[in-house]
Amino acid sequence: MRGLTTSAILIAILLLPVVIAEPNSVIQIRSSTTLDDFDIGINTGAVSPDGNNVILVGKDGYVHRISAINPMDRSQDIELNAGATRDFQDVAWHPRGNTALLAGDNGMALRYDTYDHSISNVNGSSTVNGLDLTSVAWRTSGDYAYFGAIDGSLWKFSEGSGFESIDNYGMSSPVSDIACHRTNNVCVVVTQSDGIYVIGKDHHITKMGDTKDYTWMNECVAFASGLITKAIHLNFEDSSLSYGKPPMMLTTLEGDITDVSRGSDGTTLLHLAPFGMVRQRPITSEAYAQIIYSDVEEWDAVVSGRAIKFTWDHHRLW
Template identity: 35%
Template sequence: MRSAPTMRRSLVALMLITLMLSLSLASAASSTVDVKSEGRITEDALGLETAETNPLGDHLLIAGADGFVRIISAITPTDATTAVELQHSNTNTLRDITWHPAGNTALIAGDSGTVLRYSHEDYVLTTVMGTGALESSDISAIDWRLNGDYAYLGSDTGVIYRYSSSDGFTLLDMSANSAVSAIECHEQLQLCLVTTLSDGIAIIDRDHDVSWLGSAGDTWVDVDCPDVDLNECVAIASGRRISAIILNEQTPASTRIESPIIVGELGGEFVSISIMDDHTVIVEMAPFALIKFEMDGQKAYQVLEHATVSEASATLAGTRLVATWGDDDTHGLMISSDGTVSSFSPPAVVDDELMFKAIGVLVMIAVPGTIIGLIFMNSKTLQGWYHGRRNARREAKRQAGIDEIRAQKIAERAAKNKN
């Protein structure tokens, strides 16, 4: 019988081995995605400021400096045969896009009170009438509310307007003194959030009343509401700060801004938010990097490190991210300010390969049977390799038996013929 000290040492060794293996597997599972540059959508570098997928998710409307507007495929964005450059005479910088909930038109807003309407049916851009009411303000944010009857606009001087096709543009609020950085309307509730650079966050209710929620001490740069089934939105601020915002539909002015979470151990700054098809919140960073934020649990995770981008393409690493779209935090596409499209996907090295490499290190400090057993239980590749070898041995043994019987019968026939 094994002595108690020996058993304790074995148990401790087993626990250490299990812990090391768990850490190894966790590290492999949390590794960043790989990134690949897919090329620019035009030969010359652009000055993109905004990009937005349509409600169906199959097209991407992009806009930026010098009045540039183009509609491209969200599936194959670098395919020039599917792109249409939209012609118009306005050369002002365009800064934000909002698709109508019906998906057949979009509004594009920018400097000097520019507001354009894009028709997806015939690829036509027209100037929205009545923009004189904006007094040549540089419009920095725009969004339709859920039923598409009103859109809200914000300027770089903090003024908030509303727009409808019947009433035109109407001044709503001019309490803020800093730029409106983003406007986001919830897709299920008649509520819209407005972020500013130094005046905090405001909420607009169904009757167009604007209430300021506070948090003026933060430099808010973007806000988004990732899931129609949640009464929560997420806002980001400089200093890598993220806050959940709990909407109060009954008393909008009582909407609560949660204490910011500061995402440490990262370089750079948050610049914008994108929502993936599975409602994952992706935060774009400068320099070029991505993190994801989980609303449930209020946790942030690195998705794409800047070092990974630099290794893949120094040119890509030097661009500014404008938007991200795709399936989830492991498969997606990105577009940069110069018009470069890039893709991200899981690393080529899979967990099983990492486990094979781990055997050489761990087997020297572990009980061979224990560590190999642990690795075997967690590796489909090892299991397949083992079962393949076992079946091959069985087949070889079976074939050898058949060959032996066949040889015996041949020998018996030969002996009978001699007689």
């Protein structure tokens, strides 16, 4: 998606209030480290399926692998060379964990291979040349991945057939994020202003009702600016029957939601600005403060002025 160690799916209008429990920081920041002596412009990251590694991507073709278990240990880092100077916007591990797809500006669609740490163009990448790709996600079977772009276009990808446009989609709003269910070939697409869509196992797309007039973040639960969440019920047999539950508003929070990461046990970690984090449980809609801005500011005023880009859980660190 970046700061503390903690990973989300996709998604989260009468607004029902949700009071945040535990209005104090549960996580205590005790130390920090840097990957370089200058701003490397991290945009997001992804944890490998085995939970051992994290790939970070960002501006000017930045790609870097660190240990998910010992993220403070720079000796375990692997500096990766994408041979690019354009910005990466997203990264997605293949479900088997041997490779990862990288998506970025001007049609950058690349593959990282764990065998030799090489990065190369994927099959058919010329099809999306010139498009600023914003999102990428593998569906759980690993046979297809989906790419989204800033022009609102959506693409399915396989190594055998390359890129194919999903024609029945046809929206013009930038794709904010794509996320796929962990055990079923159903994915959710979030756009910036055209609402939320569900991709079925046959690649058919269905739009969710009452989701257009909000600026949606990535994440069944979707998160929008204004501290709004909306749970999504997915129908795995017929994606057109998927529906959204009544939206809710998170209360007693400082700031606004800027991004999300996947947490442990099916929870979602909400990134806040100013610097803060909340853990949300999609099934019960309960939310728990993890990091409060005032506590971070007291610990380090410089860090409190920065933005969380990616978080993941690792229980040995708790």
